[in-house]
Amino acid sequence: MSARNRSSRIDRWLLQKIYRAAGRPAIRLKLQNGAEVSPTDALPVASLVIPDRKTLFRLLLDPEAEFGDAYSKGRITLDGDLVSALEIFYRSMPQGEQVSWYVKLASKFVEYVQRNSLHGSRRNIHQHYDLNTDFFRLWLDPQLVYTCAYFPSPDATLEQAQLAKLDYVCRKVQLQPGERVVEAGCGWGALALHMAKNYGVTVRAFNISREQILVARRRAKELGLSHQVEFIEDDYRNISGECDAFISLGMLEHVGREHYRDLGSIMHRSLAKTGRGLLHFIGRNHPRPFSTWTRKRIFQGAYAPALSEAMQVLEPWDLSVLDVENLRPHYAKTLEHWLARFEKSSRQISEMFGPDFVRAWRLYLAGAVAAFHVGTLQLFQLVFARTARRQIPWTRAHLYTKDQNEEQETKWMHATS
């Protein structure tokens, strides 16, 4: 047997091993030099082209991390639709427990390095959210809402759906004029401003992303709402004073498992005797960390909890869960909108941050679309209240009544005009 033949047999053997480890997906795996594996029972939906044996070895060791990095650097390429291919991978890949010792070790290491201390959180948040507001403007809605939208119907626009989400949240916690709201992790301020403007509440909104806080303050000024909304550049652990409602959208993912009790104690300390609140977060069906690639390149220190884990925020403080809604299909749709807009602006983004960045973020957004489609990620909206709260709505019908929607329609008109 020639050296060349032996070499190609090793390549084929490695490819087969990767293919089996991935759960035999309906994807063709191709090595640039020619070796390939194809599904035997179905036509391949896409082809993955891998440059060399070094990459093959790395894929065997930590498939998610290596795939992410090699794809971002343009070394691995995909022939076919990225979202569809990722969905196939997510469906075929063995779940959780079967990951190798190497992946577990790497995962623990990343967790330690990215721990969410006061300082660590600032570093983790800065890395993603302070990128540059102009970048996010290219693919988010004009209000810059960077969390799952709520589509009253699937054909609503992203703008409508984000506005509907903001209002849905307000109605879920039944805000009343004059009440005091704390928002933990306020992004560019859209919810805080919506609450103040449409529900007559006062808001103290916290965020450790400087870039976002500066933009939010500017918008409050423009809207004449600076007297009602205070944007505070500080960590949730430093929240003080009393509030009637405690609301947090898309922050729990950045709190980290080891700090759930801290967050709960802050909520407990802040909430008035009849207080209530809402947590909106990416979650899981069962405990499982994000891939090391996601945590290294996209969301440092992030963790999406299973409900059993999220309960650690509430249970020590005798807070009652009133309502949990899984908005998974809404996040898949939101992300489809984001991904489409991102692609439209990809040239501009490449000029800002380079082509590797574009590919990494394309992979992140497409991967999230796929994960919410397939169900490896969930989106939970959880309403809670102190037991002493008596004004619990008798049913949830008020969230869906016709009048409400018409009124809502009017509000949208007003806000988008």
Place this chain on the structure above:
Amino acid sequence: MSARNRSSRIDRWLLQKIYRAAGRPAIRLKLQNGAEVSPTDALPVASLVIPDRKTLFRLLLDPEAEFGDAYSKGRITLDGDLVSALEIFYRSMPQGEQVSWYVKLASKFVEYVQRNSLHGSRRNIHQHYDLNTDFFRLWLDPQLVYTCAYFPSPDATLEQAQLAKLDYVCRKVQLQPGERVVEAGCGWGALALHMAKNYGVTVRAFNISREQILVARRRAKELGLSHQVEFIEDDYRNISGECDAFISLGMLEHVGREHYRDLGSIMHRSLAKTGRGLLHFIGRNHPRPFSTWTRKRIFQGAYAPALSEAMQVLEPWDLSVLDVENLRPHYAKTLEHWLARFEKSSRQISEMFGPDFVRAWRLYLAGAVAAFHVGTLQLFQLVFARTARRQIPWTRAHLYTKDQNEEQETKWMHATS
């Protein structure tokens, strides 16, 4: 100091100690011989009359167990409204952690004796549910639904509210004609028959209460639904075969913490690839057992889980939580109806089981009203689905649309006529 004076000082000291341990409620504690403690900052809402020092000592050792037994035997009497007094006690009593070593030990002992093995479950269920159907007929609705009702509005009748609950459950799991449903713990069969009759599904309904199963079978025959609904006298652990929906109302409380994984594995084994289901159960804000009195005299082997604990049923099997609703106010109202009907029939019930039984069940029902009012108990309706299920409703609006309600109204008419 005379012996008499010394004796009354000891009594007063014991009363004070009990009063403080109860968190200084707005209730007067009186010993029959005259010693008493009253709240200093409020008028007492009721007076509790305790017969002797022996009872005082026992109240100190295990307050809930002794209060329950002494009240049932007519030794402790209450001057005032029972529900209001219990609400005051529940609000003032220190929560969970501070119970004495004695109570903890007694609690563990009861848990061991009443463990929910296949045999133990039969014994536990028999003790409560096989009492005698005529007894339950005296104070439940005509369909004999012995779980929390759903009141579309607070002034709905109990009959309407139970029917609304049955239908609400069907709509939450979106039953389709021809589908196969498993019901675990079916009581006297109301939900199984409702599903078969109104949604055209086939149902296999399991129960280990012989008395209930016999009644349910008779009703199926009367309604001509025996070909669609099979009532099976067996344990949930023996459920086999495939189903499209797995539904269980008021059974999780009898499963016991140590068997949540078993229940989950049965659900996982039974559910089709796109299956879904609903669990309806009494829960808690945080882990805490029922009082030893409740477990000795009313619900042997019962445990109401916190959500973190209930998740142990679902999380090992990658089942997605789609919706959790806390119906606490509905259970308070349901229990108010039951208690009022129970009181109306108390003479008859006393003739059936004696006055101690009447007092024990009065305390159980009144205590439950108070607990759901105050918030020491919750009622969770949880909808879950396999991730492969694609027909997830886009919003929850369909549960509350006008048309639906009108259609519903017609259905009620039909069923109650």
